[in-house]
Amino acid sequence: MNPALLSIKDLKVYFELRQGLPLPWREPDVVKAIDGVTFDILEGEVLALVGESGCGKTTIGKTLLRLIEPKAGIIQYRDQDLAHLKGVSLRAMRQKMQLIFQDPYESLDSRQSVFDILAEPLVIHQRVTQKKDLQACVFEALESTGLHPAAEIAQRYPHHLSGGQRQRVAIAAAMILEPEFIVADEPVSMLDVSVRAGILQLMLALRHQKNLTYLFITHDLSLAWVIADRIMVLYLGKVIEIGPSDRLIHAGTHPYTQALVSVIPSPIPDRSREQIILKGETPSPVHVPEGCRFHPRCWKFQRLGSPKECLTQEPDLRQVAEGHLAACHFLD
């Protein structure tokens, strides 16, 4: 197994909800967006982060890139702790980590031409000083993401491009600094189904060419299965299961994972397969349920007749098999 590129230890991200006067006896409501997660991202892997909306997927991605300040925890990137970097050293580190957003209509400045969008990272980090070299770099980046002819595309503005082309521009802009680590936050979910495959193929091809590591955030478990080496399932700000993709899909042990897997649409409809439909909404992260945070919606909890552990004790991640961990008191 490859060594870890990032080692995240007990990361917490809390948001305080403001409510009127900050009176001393009034405790502010705290949204525990990320409530102590520990995991590694291995060098060269695609780690998929899956979970329902509001479970903290995007928050984790942005916190790793320090776009959101963590409340506690360590983000070890090789030999540096990102969680406590500041100023110039943080800006220097940003070259190594990039973000690809969900919405290519929102993530590009509509006042910038494609050329300026791609040139900006190079200018910010003073990678290129000669105008001629800058042009060469930009054109090369455009070509490498499949945008031809580069010279013509470079002059356009985002609103002249299609959604797929825009996402390619965003990817080119993320790749131009030659980063090692990419957080891709639902990079294809806003795109037309017809262009999704192209964008995914591009991202995976670039991974091999440039030896990239991806944190791929998605709510689509089947997509995660196809592209990721490992899958991590998040529920209400906590990791509840992590393991190799195939294993997690075929031999997932956490009742939540099992429920998610059971509703993956299958090309061959199979009546015998039991679909587990979770009831209710994700609880509010302001008032996280006592004990196991999944118990109010857990089918196994009901089937086992409401065991006491689930109500009182928060389960820790336990090893199920080599590299496969899950957090449940009653694993299969």
Next chain:
Amino acid sequence: MNATAVPASRPPNLWVQVWEIPLGRAGIILLGIVLVLSLVGPVVFPFNPKDITSTAADILQPPSSMHWLGTDELGRDVFRETLVGARLSLLVGLLATAISITLGSIIGLLAGYYRGAVGITLMRVTDFFLVLPLLPLIIILAAIFGQSFSITIMVIGLTSWPSTARIVRSQVISLRERQFIERIRSLGATDLRVIAVHILPNVLPLIYANTVLVIAGSILSEATLAFLGLGDPVRVSWGTMLHFGFVAGAAGRGAWWYLLPPGLGIVLVVLGFTLAGHTLDQLLNPRLREF
């Protein structure tokens, strides 16, 4: 390398767009007339403030072929005085606006971008200036520094920036949450770069529209202050004309020709800037834009 090129498909000229709207066109025409008169007028019809009459018969005379708009309480030609007065009124309006918009934009940008302590402090300062009354302030300052043209400009500039700051801030707050700003930050851009290259161009239209409205307000403030006798006593503006006319009893003596021209001048200029400003605002302010 130019990092902030103008999008190719952007409408070519904003003033052309304003021209297309009847109210905006009326504003531009009004402003054009006043501007030409104030620039060319005093050259063609020079005014000498020291050209004071020695005979009482020339004082506050009604319009005649010699004096198109009559004479003032010192026997000077009101028509020529009005043309010169336009210059000072416009100048004070423009300079005070320059101070106001610069301060307001910078503080709005910073208060919107830096939330937390910096933003809160800046907004409290803004609130303080927002409630600072214009009149007592200028009376005190005039008492300390003497009445002058630069004090008037400063006071108007210092009391009118908060509204700009608030408008700019609210726009910056929504901009800074946009994904493209987050993407630029994740590239490692400095705050200065994010603000100057990405946020400022996006709030510039708003500042632009606001400027025109602030000019109207500043001209009106200058006239108010000068009318109350707090203006620069040795320079002629529309406000000081109204002041001296009032003091000389022009109203009581029915000398309408002394009060009407500067009064009408103020009304027309303020109307012109307001019409143009509201039209610009409608075109540029994302909250008022109708789609």
